Structure formats: structure tokens, C-alpha cells
Amino acid sequence: MSWVERLLVTGGTRLRGSIAISGAKNAILPLLAGSLLSERPVVLEGVPSLIDVKTMKDALESLGVKVNWTGDTMQIDPSSLRSLEVPPTLARRMRASNLVMGPLLGRCGRFKVSYPGGCTIGSRPMDLHLKGLRACGAVIDDDHGCITAEAAGLQGADIHLDFPSVGATENIMMAATLARGTTIIRNAAREPEIVELQNFLNKLGARIRGAGMDTIRIDGVKKLNQEIAHRVIPDRIETGTFMVAAAITRGEVLINNVIPEHVEAVTAKLREAGVSIKEEDDRIIVTAPSNWKAVDIRTMPFPGFPTDMQPQMMVFLALAQGTSIITENIFENRFRHVGELRRMGSQIRLEGRSAVITGIKDLTGTVVEATDLRAGAALVLGGLAAENTTIIEGVQHLDRGYENLESRLKMLGAQVSREII
Ligand SMILES: CC(=O)N[C@H]1[C@@H](OP(=O)(O)OP(=O)(O)OC[C@H]2O[C@@H](n3ccc(=O)[nH]c3=O)[C@H](O)[C@@H]2O)O[C@H](CO)[C@@H](O)[C@@H]1O
Ligand SMILES: C=C(OP(=O)(O)O)C(=O)O
Helix, strand or coil: CCCCEEEEEECCCCCEEEEECCECHHHHHHHHHHHHHECCCEEEECCCCCHHHHHHHHHHHHCCCEEEEECCEEEEEHHHCCCCECCHHHHCCCHHHHHHHHHHHHHHCEEEEECCCCCCCCCCCCHHHHHHHHHCCCEEEEECCEEEEECCCCECCEEECCCCCHHHHHHHHHHHHCCECEEEEECCCCCHHHHHHHHHHHHHCCEEECECECEEEEECCCCECCCEEEECCECHHHHHHHHHHHHHCCCEEEEECCCHHHHHHHHHHHHHHCCEEEEECCEEEEECCCCCECCCEEECCCCCECHHHHHHHHHHHCCCECEEEEECCCCCCCCCHHHHHHHCCCEEEEECCEEEEECCCCCECCEEECCCHHHHHHHHHHHHHCECEEEEECHHHHHHHCCCHHHHHHHCCCEEEEEEC
């Protein structure tokens, strides 16, 4: 017998209190994959309890790596690596499964993985990853949804990415770590998770510089053999989601364990709309006005406005005074939440890559479906602000990327519960 989990969110409560942000999903996943490059034990701290992290742990274990996960600490012993093939059922569970390609190729000279799964927000091809790995000397067969690669020793290369892809930058960085000579990645992604990966790999013994800028230089080393412990950076998308939760409920929330510079684009847009945001060393205080203004948003690679915050900002703007335009420049199919938000009463019109949002006074709770992770987050936020109760189906998407979401929202006064039917 199968069961369905759904969230029941009853709106109308102003969120108040303080909350601490968890380790970043999009940082821990490449760090776990990057551990494969090392021959010595690695300890990761601040590991969030997420389905995607569990999937990556399973993927590492399927390769023979020993992993011990207790609380928010993970001990990884990559010395026992013996298989170079991730089972298709695991690979298809999330996009980040592709991040084992670079490390396996770098350390062992071969891999076999299925095309990854992940959020259904666009076609998400792998061409830039494969182009970069081929430039380093890998012979790659990309056929029938399965990618196999071989290299008799990788060679450093000068690679220009057509687009600053986060995953391609990470895979190439990791493969190049153990290549002969120097690799240069131009038009590299500049996201904080890239800087985090550089810091982590350098602790292990790699020689990488430039992360956070558009050119990254990797001087290959023979092996990574430093035994290290590393604490993962806080999740900037979870931070942004809680910032919007405070704002949309006209509440006041102190958010701890934050790197304010990582959420600057979100802070700027919320301030432009009229929300008060006070930044201190590692915390942010969000105080919402009773009404807010429409603002326009264009998603861009970092430091631009993050696509992973686009759905959450859309629901906030659905309640703004005036008309906002959101242009989604990263993923061609990241508007699946629009239909669900319309069911809650919002007035949103799609025109190609843009959504035109005419602010209304109130949203109305109804039954809606989370079609992907951030679409789900937007629906929870809508539910917190709506009249009456919103029932959100497709909760498994939320569990991929938000740790204990309902209990943490409850700590701030929200009326949220999970129902199993
Ligand atoms: C686990 C993880 O870190 N996920 C994040 C990562 O995903 P991910 O690394 O998959 O995102 P990319 O930066 O690679 O994708 C950005 C754009 O480039 C395109 N592209 C990408 C690779 C490629 O080989 N060819 C190609 O055309 C994609 O289809 C997309 O349109 O960055 C995205 C963009 O900030 C975020 O939304 C995801 O949350
Ligand atoms: C798109 C996302 O994740 P993934 O790349 O893992 O699908 C996300 O975190 O919003």
C-alpha cells in the first residue's frame, strides 16, 4: 500500500522569533562528491538532513566508500573506493549525482553514470560538463542516457565555458585537481558554492585559485592526502526563503548562521519592495511593512538574482502593490508554480520567459501541488499568507532541500502540519 504526504498550512500568523540556517544543500553535495578525490578520511560538519544528501551518501556507498552519518556530522573514508559505476536508480534521483564524474575521472581515470534527474525546470543538458572533461583528455561515450568515460591520465587544458554553469565548473575543477599540468576555466560560475568547493579541495591538498571570479586556475597535484574536518557554509536559498517567510507574513524574524553577502541580491530586492533588513556579522533581522511595492526581477548567475529564489519572490510579489515583472534567464521551464499560484487567486500572466504579476490583496488557500523544490517553497509561503488552509501535495520535493521545514516554521509561530494519507 502506498501513502501520500502533504502539508497543511493555515495562514494569517505573523512569524516572529529566531531561526538558524542549515548547511547548504548545493555546497554539501559537491563536497561529498569531491571527497572521492581524497585517499584519507574526511569529516564534514553542519551536514543538513535532506533527501538529496541521503541520495549522495547512498551513491558514495554504492562506489564502496564508507560513510558514517551521525547528527550533522559525516565521516567519509574514500580509501575503500572500488566501483566506478553509480546505479541508474540513484543517479536519476537528483541532478547533483553527475558531480561524481569529475572526481572519479580524476582519481581513477574512468566512470559510468546515467543521466541525472533533479527538478523538472528545464532540459538541463550535460554538454558543458562533457566538453570540459573531453578537453582534459577524457574519451566519453554519451549514449542512450548513459555516460561512460575513460582517460589514460588527464591533462590540464584551457577551457572556455559557453555559459557559467555551476555543475560544469565543479566537475571540471574536481577532475583537473589530479590532472597533469594547469587547467584554466574561463567564464566559470562564481557562486559561493564554487568558492566553498575550492576551499575544501585546497584543504585536502589541491592547488586551486580564482574561485568567485570568472577565471579559475587549477594546478594539478599527484594526490590529495590531507586528513581534514570541514564545516559547510549556510544555505543561502534557505536564508532567502525564511527572509520571504518573515516578509510575506508581515512578521519580524532574526535569522542566524547567515553569510549576508551571499544573499545580497535577495536583500536588495526585498529592500526595494519596502522590507526592512538589518545585516549583522552572521545574522539578518527582517522586519516587514504592512504593504510592499512591486519590483522587477531578472534571474542571473551569481552575483545576480538567484533562479532558486524566483518562485518564492513571485508569491511575495503576488501580494505587492502594483505590477511586477520577473524574467527567468537560467531555466526555460521554471514557471510551473504559476498555475498553482493562480489557483490560490494570484494574477500572473506568462509572456515567454517573463511573468507579469499584478499584485492582489489576499491569497486563498486551496489544494495545490509542489512540482519541484522551490515551487513547493513558494506554495508554503503562499499558504502562510493566505486566508484559511492551503494543502500542499508533492512534499517529497520540499524534503530534498529544506531541513525540518514545518517544525522550524512552527517555532516561528506558523500553523503547519504534515498529514499522511
Ligand atoms: C546541486 C546544485 O548546485 N544545483 C544548482 C545548480 O544546478 P546546475 O549545476 O545543474 O545548474 P547550471 O548552472 O549547470 O545550469 C544553468 C544553465 O546552464 C544550462 N547548462 C548547464 C550545463 C550544461 O552542460 N549545459 C547547459 O546548457 C542549464 O540547462 C541551465 O539552463 O545551479 C543552478 C543555477 O544556479 C541552481 O538552480 C541549482 O540549484
Ligand atoms: C534546482 C535545484 O536543485 P537541483 O539542481 O538539485 O535540481 C534547487 O536547489 O533549487
